[in-house]
Amino acid sequence: MDGKRPRAFYFLAAFFTAYVLFLYGPMFAIFILSFQGPEGGLTFPMNGVSTYWFSKLAEGGGIVNIGAAFRRSLALGVVVMLLTVVISVSAGLAFRRKFWGASALFYIAIASLIVPSIITSLGIGLEFRIIDDLVKNVGPEWLAADHTTWMGLFTSGLGAHLTWTLPFGLLIMFAIFNRFNPAYEEAARDLGATPWQSFRHVVLPIILPSVVGIGLFGFTLSWDEIARSSQAIGEVNTLPLELQGLTTTVTKPDIYALGTTTSAVSFLVIAIALIGIRLLQRRTAKAGSDAGKGLV
Numbered sequence: 267m268d269g270k271r272p273r274a275f276y277f278l279a280a281f282f283t284a285y286v287l288f289l290y291g292p293m294f295a296i297f298i299l300s301f302q303g304p305e306g307g308l309t310f311p312m313n314g315v316s317t318y319w320f321s322k323l324a325e326g327g328g329i330v331n332i333g334a335a336f337r338r339s340l341a342l343g344v345v346v347m348l349l350t351v352v353i354s355v356s357a358g359l360a361f362r363r364k365f366w367g368a369s370a371l372f373y374i375a376i377a378s379l380i381v382p383s384i385i386t387s388l389g390i391g392l393e394f395r396i397i398d399d400l401v402k403n404v405g406p407e408w409l410a411a412d413h414t415t416w417m418g419l420f421t422s423g424l425g426a427h428l429t430w431t432l433p434f435g436l437l438i439m440f441a442i443f444n445r446f447n448p449a450y451e452e453a454a455r456d457l458g459a460t461p462w463q464s465f466r467h468v469v470l471p472i473i474l475p476s477v478v479g480i481g482l483f484g485f486t487l488s489w490d491e492i493a494r495s496s497q498a499i500g501e502v503n504t505l506p507l508e509l510q511g512l513t514t515t516v517t518k519p520d521i522y523a524l525g526t527t528t529s530a531v532s533f534l535v536i537a538i539a540l541i542g543i544r545l546l547q548r549r550t551a552k553a554g555s556d557a558g559k560g561l562v
Contacts, residue, residue: 293529296522296526297529299312299522300319300519300526301315301319302319302519303318306318307519308522319520320526322523323524323527335505336505338419338503338504339489339505340489340531341419342419342423342427342504343485344485345420346428347431347488348481348484349484350432350435350481351477351481353428353432354432355439357375357436358436358440362443375432375436376433376437378429378430378432378433379433383430383494384494387426387493387494387495387497387498390425390429390497391417391422394415394416394421395417397416398415398417415500415501417500417501418499418500419499419500419502419504421500422499423495423498425498426491426494426495426498427491427494427495430487430488430494434483435483438479438480439473439476442473446473450468450469451464451468454467471546475543478543478546479543482535482539489505489506489531489535490532509525509528512524
């Protein structure tokens with residue numbers, strides 16, 4: 267009543283501040299240390315300020331080909347994003363109607379969230395090794411002659427990443443369609459719209475911000491994934507796997523520059539997604555306002 271905050275407020279505020287520093291402090295330390303001079307090390311105090319280690323990173327070479335790993339992760343992330351969006355939206359539309367086995371299919375689809383990631387990776391890797399053995403032993407001669415493995419970036423690696431991204435996309439779509447008012451579609455059909463026109467001009471504009479969010483989830487989860495990639499990626503590595511390997515061999519700040527670069531890509535994707543959602547919301551609000559003026 268006297269306007270003073272209780273002691274518990276200051277205790278919780280201090281605890282929250284410590285939590286934030288513990289959570290984000292190491293990340294900001296890496297960002298800062300990546301801008302050291304040519305003689306910089308892996309710890310504070312900093313030795314000069316420059317973008318030297320970013321230029322060394324751009325030059326490539328060294329222990330691994332960072333540029334190639336970056337392009338592989340980027341391509342895989344984009345494909346995972348697109349497939350996650352298409353499959354999640356399609357599944358959301360399908361689950362709006364009751365069908366036999368819907369509950370079992372739902373739990374199977376999201377079960378990979380509770381399975382340890384390394385187990386999923388090992389299982390996918392083992393599955394493809396069995397397939398490779400079958401091809402070599404009982405497959406047609408023209409296929410078995412030069413066959414090595416079907417494990418790769420866009421086969422086993424893609425499947426491993428989808429086991430991680432799809433459950434999130436499905437859960438988001440199910441939540442959206444559970445709150446979706448079917449009266450909008452009924453009105454469109456009454457006006458003579460086909461099912462595709464109803465989806466294209468009515469349903470999609472309403473759920474589009476959520477679709478953008480699913481795409482964001484799909485890309486960022488794939489971009490940072492390590493455990494599910496470790497045993498299922500095949501002969502090449504993604505950027506996170508290369509970064510993990512470098513932590514045991516590199517003793518210079520170029521690894522910090524790499525970490526800063528990968529984080530910047532994640533933040534850029536998040537920013538683009540948020541801007542896109544904001545623009546869509548403004549467009550929807552403007553369309554509603556124009557429709558209201560037309561009625562007046």
